[in-house]
């Protein structure tokens with residue numbers, strides 16, 4: 136016994152509400168309303184705002200498809216005040232602006248124009264590194280090889296200035312043997328550092344690749360195993376952004392940031408020890424300069440981490456808008472909203488640019504501090520070193536070595552700072568990625584439920600009630616709601632009880648939004664009922680193995696989506712075992728699709744694309760006739776007994792169903808055969824009359 140679920144609703148929307156009244160709810164993110172000029176508009180989803188939990192101060196302007204878009208302030212403020220007043224106002228604004236851009240001023244604060252309530256818990260660098268290590272630990276040999284090469288290269292490089300100076304001064308003093316020995320060592324150090332740098336670069340590159348691959352694998356598999364309700368609150372653009380740009384950014388940690396930080400820490404430490412042995416007062420002085428640089432660098436690193444988080448969030452939001460627009464490009468074209476969509480996208484780009492400007496300015500400040508400290512270190516070293524030579528305390532060779540190594544120390548500190556800020560950015564980007572990776576899979580994948588030996592096909596919805604969880608920002612979608620911290624509960628089904636007997640064909644009809652599809656979603660276990668239970672042959676559905684149960688269901692969705700592969704593969708999709716071509720053809724024949732598929736140039740090998748779908752998706756008179764044929768065949772086929780639940784908007788398709796369930800506002804209001812329901816003269820009879828009038 137198998138179960139066939141069909142959702143044959145050809146019409147998208149059935150009733151309209153005035154824009155300023157309660158919006159009609161269709162799906163959780165599409166709404167229909169009249170605009171002020173009475174033109175019918177489909178309002179595009181606002182999910183990019185709601186799911187990101189970024190609370191933006193209301194822009195001063197127009198709304199585009201339900202999303203406010205900031206306008207040029209010049210355009211908005213049209214006051215023609217006194218010229219002097221305007222001039223002083225301008226001057227005041229500029230003075231205020233200059234005050235705010237001074238270090239510590241309000242311009243630098245990210246919370247001025249955006250208030251980000253990040254759901255991701257902040258990750259410390261150590262925690263992020265531990266998590267990354269777990270991902271690459273399996274291939275730890277690459278990391279060990281990379282670090283060994285790094286240490287050898289760093290030691291060789293740090294020794295070069297010493298032998299370089301020694302060679303020059305030994306040749307000047309005519310010590311030929313010492314000169315030759317120094318040159319030989321110099322060559323050896325150069326060769327060693329060259330080879331080790333090559334090995335280091337290659338191994339870190341491989342480690343990078345391994346890390347980004349594992350990260351994407353882990354993240355993707357974690358996402359795939361989430362409850363469907365998780366996807367109601369996340370957007371595709373956001374998730375693909377985490378998989379793409381964020382993973383790439385995080386992968387820089389090992390290959391770039393850590394690699395360079397370690398290298399420079401090693402070289403800086405070596406240089407410092409050398410400096411202290413040469414002259415401890417000068418050595419200490421260089422240490423003070425480097426410490427000042429480190430303090431600036433820590434501050435800068437923290438700032439960059441914050442900026443990186445915001446950039447990551449805004450990039451994801453921009454991606455969501457673009458993805459949404461591309462997926463609804465036909466609607467955009469028909470309503471001519473290209474400019475408005477561009478505005479919506481630009482709004483996020485503006486936010487991105489805003490953060491990037493401050494990020495670049497902060498980088499400029501960091502460079503400025505570095506340059507001042509670096510050059511002052513050189514000047515002081517030359518001044519005091521020169522005076523020490525004149526006083527006969529140190530030799531010229533010592534001073535040359537000192538200047539070379541103090542430069543090395545300061546440059547290493549600069550590099551460490553630069554790479555720490557990049558590390559902070561990567562760690563900032565990793566927060567959401569790790570949070571998503573750590574999500575527990577849906578219980579359906581964890582629990583091993585029952586598998587029935589024999590399935591009769593008795594389905595009972597027993598006193599089912601169901602609420603959707605909707606993000607609080609989507610409140611306009613809720614008919615009734617109960618406030619909670621972030622989510623609201625939207626009641627959709629109330630005390631629904633329906634029994635489907637084995638081999639029975641039951642049709643569910645009702646107005647749009649009455650909860651028909653939700654009922655089917657519960658049966659597919661895409662959601663769990665809030666109250667009541669579904670019984671399959673008397674056993675609670677949630678005790679059955681979800682995979683096993685779904686394998687026994689043939690499901691045709693309201694708007695079937697096909698994969699971009701050939702027709703055969705789409706027909707076979709999800710079937711286990713060895714499916715032969717004749718099975719595929721048989722299935723296509725039963726669905727009255729064989730003739731159409733055979734007429735295509737490549738038949739069953741034809742690649743499914745939008746053009747092909749546009750020719751097949753409409754439920755026209757012929758396909759309606761075919762659907763009726765399929766239902767009739769299912770009813771009379773006693774070899775493969777199936778219970779069938781079919782949802783239809785066109786009542787003519789389901790007249791022959793054994794029973795028709797009529798739903799209204801999440802409740803079952805009528806039940807019976809076509810004839811019984813017409814005699815009853817209730818909602819079904821009204822709907823049937825309305826459709827008959829529409830056809831006439």
Ligand SMILES: Nc1ncnc2c1ncn2[C@@H]1O[C@H](COP(=O)(O)OP(=O)(O)OP(=O)(O)O)[C@@H](O)[C@H]1O
Nearest residue numbers: 160161162163367603627647648649650651652653
């Ligand atoms: N994922 C979701 N999150 C929040 N609300 C939802 C979700 N899916 C549906 N809804 C809301 O639940 C209600 C019932 O929707 P459902 O799709 O079950 O109705 P339906 O009778 O099948 O409608 P239609 O005939 O238009 O497909 C509607 O108000 C809908 O907006």
